[in-house]
Amino acid sequence: MADETVGIVGAGIVGLATAREIALSRPGTRVVVLEKEREVSLHQTGHNSGVVHAGIYYKPGSLKADLTVRGVCLLREYCQDRELPYREIGKLVTAVREDELGRMNDLYDRARNNHVPDLRKVSREEIREIEPNAGGIAALHSPRTAITDYPAIARAFAKDVVDSGGEVRLGFPVTSITSVPGGIEVASGQERLRVDRLILCAGLQSDVVAGLAQDRQELRIVPFRGEYMLLRPERADLVRGLIYPVPDPRYPFLGVHFTPRVDGSVEVGPNAVLALAREGYTRTKVSPRDLLGLAAYPGAWRMAGRHWRTGIREYRGSFSATAFMKDARLYVPGVTVADVVRGGVGVRAQALDRDGTLVDDFRIHQVGRVTAVRNAPSPAATASMAIAEHIVEAVFRNPSAT
Structure with missing residues (x-):
């Protein structure tokens, strides 16, 4: 018999990484991933561009910054271990107008604070050496920025969960979440599952599913x-x-x-x-x-x-x-x-x-035995393994989660 059962709603890369982290770090815990679709990683993970972000853009000290930098290291090691695609092809963040240079320099300072490796400023001439067909008057060059195959990684995570004794239950759209003595009951129509703790990684449906768990946080x-x-x-x-513009700070x-x-x-x-x-x-x-x-x-x-x-x-x-x-x-x-x-x-x-x-930063919220990932847009795939560590730490170390 398992010491306790943890349910995870959502079989995207964040949900599967979290399930894997629990299965490997907490022997004796039964993990059940609940997914409404008939395959894993069908939505945001399955439509991801495949970029492994280095951490250039994110506010120092934010969850995005800390978990992305940590996540890159974990993801690179995982891909190497499993022989999954991981290619460091580099990225230029390119200024094409004089009025973008100040924002580019601010990005450089932010990236240095985030310990982005090997980042440097490059001139117009150096841009052409890196990318002969590129435009721009100046750029930041991040040679360690990589590309990968996130659906393949998600499938590997799912296999790790199953190989560790967990379950990935497909075709299980969650219709209700109810507190019961000592745990949580999750239903899909007439089918019921009782768990000791529940983690919600529902992506596009995250606010709807969190509402089923009586999480009244205002985010939509x-x-x-x-x-x-x-x-x-x-x-x-x-x-x-990769060739990127200097982003507008008003938008995520x-x-x-x-x-x-x-x-x-x-x-x-x-x-x-x-x-x-x-x-x-x-x-x-x-x-x-x-x-x-x-x-x-x-x-x-x-x-x-x-x-x-x-x-x-x-x-x-x-x-x-x-x-x-x-x-x-x-x-x-x-x-x-x-x-x-x-x-x-x-x-x-x-x-x-x-x-x-x-909302720019990741948002992870707890209500009793339920932990809800309320906002996890890009670079959540890059950071997925570090997000999983963060969630597991919060769920099993935070007294309010019991």
């Missing part, structure tokens, strides 16, 4: 669809590594960039448009329930009032390849609309506060 999830173009195979040699999105993948393809994007459904991977997917829930939330209107101009610009790129590629050509001037085709799509689960603020 806003789904942003990110659409990509793909360079045609014969033009994939336009870039060698990094802007349109060039991303080589481990399969040899090169993505251009993503944009960031408000999806009309939490799992709205196409423009035509509409969920009246999701839209009504968002419209009833005061933070959504405050967000719209602040950012409607940016929203219109992003939507233009969604419908026009010419508009989409306008920004991309600042970073690789030789690329044209004829060089790309429509590529993949992902949906980002972005937490929104009641005051209309797009």
Whole structure:
């Protein structure tokens, strides 16, 4: 008999990393992962761009900064041990206008505080040595930034859980969460599972599932669809590594960039448009329930009032390849609309506060025996193994979790 049973809702990379950490670090604990889909990593993990972020962007001392830097080390070691793809192809964060240089220098200071390895400033001439086809007047070069295959890592995590005596139960959409004496009862229709502790890693559904557990924190999830173009195979040699813009600090999105993948393809994007459904991977997917829930939330209107101009610009790129590629050509001037085709799509689960603020840092919240991951957007895949350590520490060391 197990000493105790821990349930985890969500078989994305964060949920599976957490299940694996419990299974390996706490012998005698039974772990059960509950996933509504018929396969693991179907949503955010399965649509991830594959970048292993080095920690350049995040506020020093934040969970994002600390867990990303730790997560990179853990992930690299794991991929090497399991012979999973992990290629350090490097990244340029490129300034194309004089007014971006101050923000670029601020990023450099932030990255140094986060102990990003081998980061350096490079000149216009040095940019061309690294990326012969790139534009820009100056850049930060992070040679240790890598790419990987996150769905493959998630599947490996799931195998580790099962091999350690745990269970990954697919086709189990959680419909209720109820406190019972000494534990939690999780239901999917008529099916019931009693656990001693419950950890919620539900991604796009995180606020809905947390609400089932009576977690009344005000954060709501806003789904942003990110659409990509793909360079045609014969033009994939336009870039060698990752080419990013200097991000706008008002937004948690990094802007349109060039991303080589481990399969040899090169993505251009993503944009960031408000999806009309939490799992709205196409423009035509509409969920009246999701839209009504968002419209009833005061933070959504405050967000719209602040950012409607940016929203219109992003939507233009969604419908026009010419508009989409306008920004991309600042970073690789030789690329044209004829060089790309429509590529993949992902949906980002972005937490929104009641005051209309797009929440930047990871948010992990506890209510008794339930721990809810309320906000874990990019770079959560990079940080997944460190997030798992953090959650396990909070769950099993925090007296309020008992």
